[in-house]
Amino acid sequence: MRFLDSNVFLHAFLVPRRALTKEEQFVKDEAKKIVKIVEEGGEVVTSTVHLSEVINIVESGLGLQKPFGFLAWIMTCDNIEVHSVSLRDYEAAFPLAKENDVSVNDALAYSFMLDRGVGEIYSFDRHFDNLKGIKRLPNLPKTTGNQQIRT
Structure with a gap:
């Protein structure tokens, strides 16, 4: 089982407003491959917070009705576990965010x-490459200098 970050869905599903660079197109293609793995039964886990990130971005860019199909798919897939997040979870995450210079989510x-x-x-x-005890997938091209690749 692998954790599924919100940016995978965003890169896979959102339509860019401009031509993508070679690196950005690579990321978009990889995101679509990951979604296909999930569609074919690959087991993943995510949180309600990470789903909310996707829904909020899709709603703000494409309208309030657009995330319904995505959310219905998530709720009906047996191979996608979605875990609730509590204040206690944020209490555990807060020092990790500060120590590792990453976002709270x-x-x-x-x-x-x-x-x-x-x-x-x-x-x-x-x-995520700098966090001990986990491995980030997929491998990204070395030529990309950004911490995050945006589309």
Whole structure:
């Protein structure tokens, strides 16, 4: 089982407003491959917070009705586990965010992974490469200097 970061869905599903660079197109293609793995039964886990990130971005960019199909798919897939997040989870994540210079929600994913023995994360955020005890997938081209690749 792998943790599934919100940016995978965003890179896979959102339509860019401009031509993508070679590196950005690589990320988009990899995101679509990951979604296909999930569609074909690959087991993943995520949190309600990470789903909310996707829904909020899709709603703000495409309208309130657009995330319904995505959310219905998530809720009906047996191979996608979605875990609720509590204040206690944020209390555990907060010091990790400060110590590792990552966002609180990324620290939340990291804390969740450590607590549950999830060793790999699908994400395009390179700072996960610097966190001990986990591995970020997929490998990104070395030519990309950004911590995050945006589309």
